[in-house]
Every structure is written in structure tokens, then in C-alpha cells.
Amino acid sequence: MNNQPQTQPPKNDVFQYDDSIVKKFIIATIGWGFVALLVGVILASQLANWTFNLDLQWITFGRLRPLHTNAAIFAFAGNAIFAGIYHSSQRLLKTRMFSDVLSKIHFWGWQLIIVSAAITLPLGITAGKEYAELEWPIDILIALIWVIFAINYFLTLKVRRERHIYVAIWFYIATIITVAILHIVNSLAIPVGLFKSYSLFSGVQDALVQWWYGHNAVAFFLTTPFLGLMYYYIPKVIKRPVYSYRLSIIHFWALVFIYIWAGPHHLLYSVLPEWAQTMGVVFSIMLLAPSWGGMINGLLTLRGAWDRVRKEPILKFFVASLTLYGMATFEGPLLAFKSVNALAHFTDWIIGHVHSGVLGWNGFMIFALLYYCVPKLWKTKLYSDKLATTHFWVATVGIILYIMSMWASGITQGLMWLGLEDGRLMYPDFVETVTKIIPLYYVRLVGGLLYLSGYILMIYNLVRTIASAPKNQQPISYSAPPLQKVEHDHNTGESSHRWLEREPEILTILVIVAVAVGSVIEIMPSLTSHKFVAQETTKKPYTALELAGRDIYIREGCYTCHSQMVRPIKAEVLRYGPKSELDDSIYDHPFQWGSRRIGPDLARVGGKYPDIWHFRHMEDPRSMAPGSIMPNYPWLLKNNLDYGILEKKLRVMQTLGVPYSDENAEHALEDAKAQALEIGKNLDPSIDAKKISKKEIIAVIAYLQSLKAQESHEPSHGETKQGH
Amino acid sequence: MNDNQSNNSNANAKKDIEQNKKAKDSSSIILEDEKDIVLDHNYDGIKELDNPLPKWWVNMFYLTAIFAVVYTGYYHFSSGHLIEDSFQKSMIVEIKEDSDSSTAMASVGFSEEHASIDEGASLYTSRCAACHGQKAEGIIGPNLTDSYWLNGDGTNDSIYNVIKVGIPEKGMISWEKLLNPSQISSLVLYIQSIKGTAPANGKSPQGTLFE
Numbered sequence: 001m002n003n004q005p006q007t008q009p010p011k012n013d014v015f016q017y018d019d020s021i022v023k024k025f026i027i028a029t030i031g032w033g034f035v036a037l038l039v040g041v042i043l044a045s046q047l048a049n050w051t052f053n054l055d056l057q058w059i060t061f062g063r064l065r066p067l068h069t070n071a072a073i074f075a076f077a078g079n080a081i082f083a084g085i086y087h088s089s090q091r092l093l094k095t096r097m098f099s100d101v102l103s104k105i106h107f108w109g110w111q112l113i114i115v116s117a118a119i120t121l122p123l124g125i126t127a128g129k130e131y132a133e134l135e136w137p138i139d140i141l142i143a144l145i146w147v148i149f150a151i152n153y154f155l156t157l158k159v160r161r162e163r164h165i166y167v168a169i170w171f172y173i174a175t176i177i178t179v180a181i182l183h184i185v186n187s188l189a190i191p192v193g194l195f196k197s198y199s200l201f202s203g204v205q206d207a208l209v210q211w212w213y214g215h216n217a218v219a220f221f222l223t224t225p226f227l228g229l230m231y232y233y234i235p236k237v238i239k240r241p242v243y244s245y246r247l248s249i250i251h252f253w254a255l256v257f258i259y260i261w262a263g264p265h266h267l268l269y270s271v272l273p274e275w276a277q278t279m280g281v282v283f284s285i286m287l288l289a290p291s292w293g294g295m296i297n298g299l300l301t302l303r304g305a306w307d308r309v310r311k312e313p314i315l316k317f318f319v320a321s322l323t324l325y326g327m328a329t330f331e332g333p334l335l336a337f338k339s340v341n342a343l344a345h346f347t348d349w350i351i352g353h354v355h356s357g358v359l360g361w362n363g364f365m366i367f368a369l370l371y372y373c374v375p376k377l378w379k380t381k382l383y384s385d386k387l388a389t390t391h392f393w394v395a396t397v398g399i400i401l402y403i404m405s406m407w408a409s410g411i412t413q414g415l416m417w418l419g420l421e422d423g424r425l426m427y428p429d430f431v432e433t434v435t436k437i438i439p440l441y442y443v444r445l446v447g448g449l450l451y452l453s454g455y456i457l458m459i460y461n462l463v464r465t466i467a468s469a470p471k472n473q474q475p476i477s478y479s480a481p482p483l484q485k486v487e488h489d490h491n492t493g494e495s496s497h498r499w500l501e502r503e504p505e506i507l508t509i510l511v512i513v514a515v516a517v518g519s520v521i522e523i524m525p526s527l528t529s530h531k532f533v534a535q536e537t538t539k540k541p542y543t544a545l546e547l548a549g550r551d552i553y554i555r556e557g558c559y560t561c562h563s564q565m566v567r568p569i570k571a572e573v574l575r576y577g578p579k580s581e582l583d584d585s586i587y588d589h590p591f592q593w594g595s596r597r598i599g600p601d602l603a604r605v606g607g608k609y610p611d612i613w614h615f616r617h618m619e620d621p622r623s624m625a626p627g628s629i630m631p632n633y634p635w636l637l638k639n640n641l642d643y644g645i646l647e648k649k650l651r652v653m654q655t656l657g658v659p660y661s662d663e664n665a666e667h668a669l670e671d672a673k674a675q676a677l678e679i680g681k682n683l684d685p686s687i688d689a690k691k692i693s694k695k696e697i698i699a700v701i702a703y704l705q706s707l708k709a710q711e712s713h714e715p716s717h718g719e720t721k722q723g724h
Numbered sequence: 725m726n727d728n729q730s731n732n733s734n735a736n737a738k739k740d741i742e743q744n745k746k747a748k749d750s751s752s753i754i755l756e757d758e759k760d761i762v763l764d765h766n767y768d769g770i771k772e773l774d775n776p777l778p779k780w781w782v783n784m785f786y787l788t789a790i791f792a793v794v795y796t797g798y799y800h801f802s803s804g805h806l807i808e809d810s811f812q813k814s815m816i817v818e819i820k821e822d823s824d825s826s827t828a829m830a831s832v833g834f835s836e837e838h839a840s841i842d843e844g845a846s847l848y849t850s851r852c853a854a855c856h857g858q859k860a861e862g863i864i865g866p867n868l869t870d871s872y873w874l875n876g877d878g879t880n881d882s883i884y885n886v887i888k889v890g891i892p893e894k895g896m897i898s899w900e901k902l903l904n905p906s907q908i909s910s911l912v913l914y915i916q917s918i919k920g921t922a923p924a925n926g927k928s929p930q931g932t933l934f935e
């Protein structure tokens with residue numbers, strides 16, 4: 001540009017990239033990935049054969065599943081994203097990270113978070129919200145570390161030597177901003193103690209916030225950062241120009257704007273107002289094109305290099321990753337149709353969908369990144385291309401077995417649940433719909449084992465690679481001129497987006513606006529409508545003992561297998577009882593609607609069986625329901641219930657707006673003991689009522705028996721409001 | 725457009741010598757037909773092409789947007805398609821059917837026609853033994869091998885009825901929705917067949933004696 005006063009060319013800065021932080025994140029990725037996959041395989045074995053729960057409370061399915069999802073998303077994918085972001089951003093911005101200290105705090109802080117998760121989740125310390133299980137002290141740590149990462153990142157942008165920021169960086173910025181917002185809002189809670197808190201929101205409101213978070217964790221943790229990685233690593237590896245700059249711009253903004261609206265597709269047929277559900281559906285459908293925009297821009301960048309795909313394992317991983325991304329983002333909108341969701345929701349089809357995303361799109365992208373970065377950073381060659389190719393094929397067969405078996409299992413079970421004959425259920429016995437799909441659980445287990453075996457090959461390959469690295473490597477110095485101030489001049493013909501690319505602050509603000517619009521429009525109305533319901537309801541809050549039981553239900557992760565949402569579908573009402581209503585869960589901090597029915601829905605289980613049935617069933621489910629795959633919970637019969645904390649719990653609930661009177665709270669302990677003794681006496685003459693009434697099992701029974709339809713929705717005999 | 729060009733080429737020119745070689749290696753391979761559409765962007769050697777948006781992709785985007793409007797219209801701006809509406813409709817049919825079938829069922833009652841003791845025995849083991857014991861000696865539920873009955877009088881019709889409607893408040897669930905009439909009849913046959921077997925550890929008699 002020539003209207004710039006032509007002073008002397010500026011003197012070059014000489015600088016080095018911080019690759020040691022990238023190496024740290026890479027090693028963490030490799031290690032945690034193994035843990036995540038291993039836990040996944042254990043879970044798969046537990047569903048195929050319940051005895052693998054081993055009667056050990058720490059490793060029952062309900063406690064282990066959150067560990068698996070957290071490890072896969074936040075430890076494996078998380079560390080990989082950070083490795084990629086630190087590696088590519090420094091190069092794209094021609095600068096070292098702003099502060100090595102902040103980078104290190106980010107790294108070690110993140111590992112601390114993961115270790116705390118790995119300890120607390122098996123202990124049953126959980127907030128009970130999917131993908132956001134970690135309790136409040138860890139949540140605060142996550143927020144802190146994320147902010148440190150953000151500060152370091154934005155200051156790095158400030159000291160960059162490349163005037164314009166590349167599309168990968170736009171995606172990184174969207175990730176950093178949105179994840180912070182999602183995490184903070186969804187984690188709002190009031191502590192009861194160091195290891196226990198109650199979500200600020202309840203019922204439908206909590207559900208909406210949770211899935212606004214949950215869906216966008218998929219969007220802004222598993223999609224946008226990976227698109228950023230794709231935009232850097234594919235052109236780097238293949239040495240080809242990115243197919244279309246214009247496509248990058250359009251699909252970036254479309255994706256960021258539209259994704260945030262789609263959360264309610266997790267709540268179809270629930271008690272969420274239908275306008276919000278429909279909005280979730282239509283925005284999911286509109287997500288197809290923006291998602292595919294990323295896929296085709298990646299695939300077309302490979303144009304003219306297809307012969308190399310046959311030879312180079314890294315390229316194979318790229319191609320398969322993008323293809324599976326395309327598949328998952330086609331399947332997603334399909335699943336979001338109300339009529340398809342009625343069949344697929346709560347079944348394994350969803351699990352299949354998730355895993356084509358995470359194993360295929362995320363996993364393969366990470367493998368490509370590792371196979372590319374490790375030799376590069378350690379300045380050596382990959383130990384074996386052949387092993388990497390074997391890894392690719394083993395993992396691909398693993399994914400195919402996984403996805404196919406879950407499709408088959410999901411559709412089979414979905415059809416069995418809904419099957420009607422002469423107005424009666426064709427398969428009234430829930431257990432029958434479970435035993436039917438057990439063989440498919442074995443197929444999935446094999447798929448998972450293959451994927452894990454491939455992973456182990458990769459570890460071996462990378463370890464050998466690192467071991468062969470030359471010692472005493474000198475860091476390479478780079479040089480580039482510092483950025484000069486330029487006045488923006490519209491006459492130069494620069495497009496406005498090109499201008500935006502050199503104003504990252506403004507780009508960031510626009511991203512915030514883009515995600516805020518959908519969030520506010522969707523969440524705000526629900527906050528107000530909920531209040532309205534709260535004033536009208538005749539629903540009684542849980543008794544102190546029931547509340548204690550509910551907390552055990554959350555601790556054991558029962559929601560990972562049981563839903564509490566009877567959908568307005570005939571077969572469902574025949575199977576479980578009256579459909580769920582808004583006020584059923586109005587005092588539920590957090591809500592427990594669940595997303596999967598490995599076991600039957602429990603929203604109407606109260607009163608269906610006698611207390612002794614639940615007692616025997618929790619101790620040994622198969623004694624009451626032959627063929628069941630539910631784990632045994634013998635420790636509930638041994639552990640004493642913590643009665644002491646009940647008053648505190650009721651007080652916190654009071655603060656949250658649950659209509660307990662002060663008297664309720666003061667008498668929490670006596671009331672609970674009295675109710676427990678009543679249940680104890682009711683069990684069986686051979687059981688010592690006094691002794692058993694001290695145990696946790698009694699609270700669980702009390703909670704389960706409280707899960708019922710409201711007697712009548714018209715206030716019947718004057719007892720409209722209690723409390724205030 | 726041009727200020728970054730000077731900037732980038734500047735940066736490229738000034739790279740360290742060892743880097744220079746690398747940078748060349750990693751610069752993009754441009755195909756013949758792409759020469760005219762290479763943008764002057766250069767990020768760590770990455771170039772971008774100025775290809776137009778694929779037509780089919782743009783059309784797909786428009787189509788999904790149009791579809792979104794139609795879909796919303798179908799559910800919210802034309803009557804009778806809301807989830808609640810279709811649910812209510814399906815339940816009305818249900819009630820009609822139900823009244824048909826319940827009169828039909830009442831007239832069915834106990835019938836030996838399709839029933840068999842063997843079927844009854846296996847159903848008993850899988851569904852009833854949990855509460856009544858493997859040998860019907862009684863655990864949570866009463867002993868079913870004696871001649872004492874808490875409910876009804878021990879005739880086929882009476883046992884059929886107890887199993888069908890249950891005694892929910894006492895912990896015996898209704899099996900009407902889980903078993904069909906011939907299965908319930910098989911159970912009745914089985915229960916009658918084990919009368920007087922006096923299994924070990926039998927629960928002591930409850931209810932009234934009917935011979």
C-alpha cells in the first residue's frame with residue numbers, strides 16, 4: 001500500500017516460539033486419551049454384562065459414566081485443543097505466547113482440574129448435570145483457569161506481528177468467549193457444603209440452561225476449536241491453499257450464530273413450551289449447511305492431492321474425520337425432527353450419533369494432529385508410518401462396529417417401546433426391551449476395544465518417535481518486522497471483513513453479540529414463565545427424607561440410566577402413567593429428566609411397588625426383575641444416612657425459593673427420622689425397623705415413592721399454598 | 725488489500741536463512757487453474773483461494789431456511805398439529821378402544837383354551853417368584869400352595885381376577901397391562917396345579933380357608 005508514508009522498512013524482531021508448552025499439552029492429551037477410552041470400554045462391558053460393576057460403589061456405571069464423558073471431552077479433547085491452539089496460534093500470529101507463566105498456569109491448572117474430576121466423580125461428588133457434573137469448587141477453578149487462558153490469548157493477539165488474523169483464529173476466539181459464558185451461567189449454584197451444591201435453577205428452567213450449555217459444549221468445545229485446527233493443519237500438511245476464503249467467512253458466522261439456538265432439540269416432547277422446542281428443531285435443520293461448509297472447505301482443500309491420501313496416514317485421518325463430521329452433522333438435523341426424535345430420544349441411536357462425532361470427527365482430527373506435531377516438535381521422523389496406517393484401519397473398523405450396533409440397538413428399542421397392538425403395549429415388560437439389545441452391546445464393546453487397541457498402537461509409535469529425537473536441540477529463531485500502525489482508509493478497496501480481520505477486538509465483540517442473541521431470546525422467556533407456574537402449583541416440596549434420598553439418587557448417577565419425563569405419547573403414558581407436567585419438577589434443583597433410558601422412566605414409579613420391593617430391588621435388582629442389567633447397590637443398606645445436614649439442605653432450598661417454612665427446616669431431622677422409622681416398620685417383620693431406618697436405602701425408597709403424578713391439577717380441598 | 729501484501733512479502737524476505745528454505749518448502753502447491761484466484765493472504769505459508777461459494781451449498785442453505793418457516797407454520801400456525809393436540813387425539817381413540825377391549829376382556833376371563841401349565845410355570849418363575857418364592861412358599865406375597873386365601877375364594881375365576889387387577893395398595897401389582905388373558909389363565913392353571921405341595925419354609929397360612 002503506497003499511501004503510507006514510506007519510511008525505512010522497520011527493523012526485524014527476532015523471537016522464538018514456546019514449543020515446550022505445546023509438548024506438555026501433547027503428552028497430557030496422549031495420557032488422558034488412554035484413560036478416557038479405557039473407562040469407555042469398561043462402561044461398555046458393564047452394559048453388556050452387569051457383573052462388571054463388581055458391586056463396588058466407586059466404579060458402578062452411574063458414577064463412571066460422568067468420568068468417561070468428562071475425561072473424553074475436557075481431558076482428551078481439551079488438552080488436544082490447547083496443544084493445537086498454542087502451536088498454531090504462535091505461528092499464525094508470528095509471536096511467542098504473551099506470557100510463558102500464564103501458559104504454564106493454564107497447563108497445570110487444567111491438569112489439576114482433571115485430577116480433581118477423576119477423584120471426585122467416582123466418590124459420587126457430582127452436581128448431577130450432564131457434562132457439567134463437577135462440583136462448585138472445581139467449577140470455580142475451571143472458570144479461573146479459563147480466564148487466565150483467555151487473558152494470555154488476547155494479549156498474544158495484541159503483540160502479534162501478522163496484521164490479519166486467519167480463520168483458525170476466529171474459531172479459537174469464538175471458542176474462548178463462548179465456553180466461558182456457557183460454563184459460568186450453567187454452573188451457578190448455592191453450596192450446601194464443600195462437596196455439595198444445588199443448582200440455582202430448577203425444573204424446566206434448569207433443563208433449558210443445561211441443554212443450552214450441553215449442546216453448545218458440543219458446538220464450542222467439540223466443533224469450533226476443531227474447525228480451527230482443521231483450517232491450520234490440513235493446508236499445512238497437504239501444502240495446498242484453502243479452497244474458499246469466502247466460504248470460510250460465511251460458514252464461520254452462520255455456525256456461530258445458529259448453533260446457540262439449537263439446544264432445545266434435547267428437550268423435544270418434554271414439558272418445555274412447544275415454541276421453544278420448535279425453535280430448537282428449525283435451527284438444528286438450518287445448521288446443516290454451515291456445518292457442511294466447514295467439511296467441504298476442508299475436503300476441497302485436499303483437491304489435487306488425493307493420490308497422497310492413499311499413501312499418507314495423516315491424510316487418511318483427515319479425510320475420515322471430515323467425512324464423519326459430515327455424517328454426524330447430517331444425522332443431527334435428522335434426529336432433531338420431532339417425529340424422528342420421538343423414536344430416537346432416550347435410545348442408543350443418540351449414543352451412536354455422539355460417537356460418530358467424537359470418535360470420528362474429534363478423535364481422528366486429534367490423531368492427525370499428533371502424528372503431525374510430535375515428529376515436528378521433537379525434530380525427528382515418525383517411528384513408523386505403517387503402524388499409523390494400521391491404527392487408522394483398526395480404529396475405522398472400531399467406529400463402524402460402534403455406530404452400526406448403536407443404530408440397530410436404538411431403533412430396535414425405540415420401536416419396541418412405542419409398539420402398540422389393539423391399544424395395548426406390545427412389549428409391556430421393559431426388561432424384555434433390554435435383553436433384546438444385549439448382543440448389540442457386545443458388538444459395541446468389540447468396536448470400543450478395537451478403537452482402544454488402535455490408540456495403544458499410536459502411543460507406542462509416538463513414544464518410539466520421541467525416544468528417537470536428537471538430544472540438545474537448539475530452539476529455532478524466527479524474525480519478522482513488528483506491526484506498524486495503519487490508519488484504516490476505506491478508499492483502498494479493502495473489504496469490510498478483511499478490515500475486521502485486523503481488528504480482533506471488534507471481531508470478538510461481534511462474536512459475543514452473535515451468541516448472545518439466540519441465548520437471550522430462548523432463555524429469558526422461560527425464566528419468567530417458570531415463576532408463573534411456581535405461584536399456581538399445588539405441588540408439595542419433598543420431605544426432608546425424600547430430599548436426602550434424591551441427593552443419593554444424584555450421587556449414584558441414576559440419571560445416567562433413568563429418565564424422569566413421561567412424554568405426551570400414547571405408548572409412553574400406557575407404560576409409565578400420566579404424562580409429566582411442568583410443576584412435577586418445579587422444586588428440582590437440579591432437574592433430573594435424564595437423556596437416556598437404559599432402564600425405565602421413573603417419573604411415575606411412586607406407589608407402583610411396595611417399599612420392600614424397592615428394598616430388595618436395590619440390594620439385588622435381579623431378585624425382583626429377572627434379566628435386569630442394573631448394578632447392585634448393597635452399600636445403601638450399610639451406609640448410615642447423614643441426618644445432621646438435612647436442616648442445612650432445607651435452608652438452602654428455602655433460599656432458592658422452595659416453599660419450606662422455617663418450621664420445616666428446624667424439624668427436618670425429627671421429621672426425617674419419623675418417616676424413616678415408618679418405612680422401616682413397613683418392610684418385613686424379619687428386618688429390624690429401628691436399625692434399618694438409619695440407612696441410606698430408606699431415604700432412597702422415600703424418594704422413589706414420592707415420584708408420582710399430582711393428584712389433580714385443580715386445587716382440590718383448599719390446601720393451595722403452603723409456606724408463604 | 726495491498727498494505728498486507730507489502731507486509732507479508734516483507735516478512736518473508738526477512739526470514740532467517742534457515743527458515744527461508746523451510747518456508748519455501750511449506751508454501752502451497754498451486755494448481756494451474758487456480759493461479760488467478762490465489763489471494764495474497766499468507767499465514768505461516770497458508771494461502772487462500774477466492775473460490776465462489778458452491779452453488780448447491782448456497783441452495784441447500786436457502787432450502788433449510790425455507791423449510792424452517794414451513795415447519796414452524798405447520799406446527800404453530802395451522803390448527804391441530806401441536807404435540808399436545810396430537811396426543812389428546814390419540815388418547816381419545818384410546819378410551820374408545822379401551823371400553824371395547826375391557827368389555828371384551830371381561831367376557832374373556834379365565835379360559836383354558838390357549839392356556840398351558842408349562843407356560844404358567846415359566847411365567848411364574850420369571851414374574852412371580854420374586855415375591856411369592858421359587859416354590860410359591862411365600863416371601864413378600866403369601867404362600868400360594870395352601871388353601872387359604874386373602875382375596876377371593878381360590879376358584880379359577882377368583883385367582884384370575886386377583887392377578888389381573890392386583891391389590892396395589894398391598895403390594896401385589898396389576899398384571900393386566902403386562903400379561904395377556906391366556907397368559908394369566910396359564911398362571912391360574914399352574915397355581916392350581918401346585919396346591920398342596922407344601923414346600924419347605926412355607927409361609928404360614930394367611931386369610932380364610934376354602935376347600
Ligand code: HEM
Pocket residue numbers: 130218222223262265266267284285287288291325328329330331332333335336341344345346350351353354357358361362595
Ligand atoms: C449439525 C450438527 C448437529 C446437530 C443438529 C445435532 C443434533 C443432535 C440431537 C437432535 C441430539 C439428540 C438429543 C436427544 O434426543 O437427546 C444430539 C445429541 C448429542 N450430540 Fe449432536 N448434533 C450435531 C452434531 C454433533 C457433533 C458434531 C457432535 C460431537 C462432536 C455431537 C454430539 C452430541 C452429544 C454429546 C449429544 C448428547 C447425548 C446426550 O443426550 O447425552 N453432535 N445431537
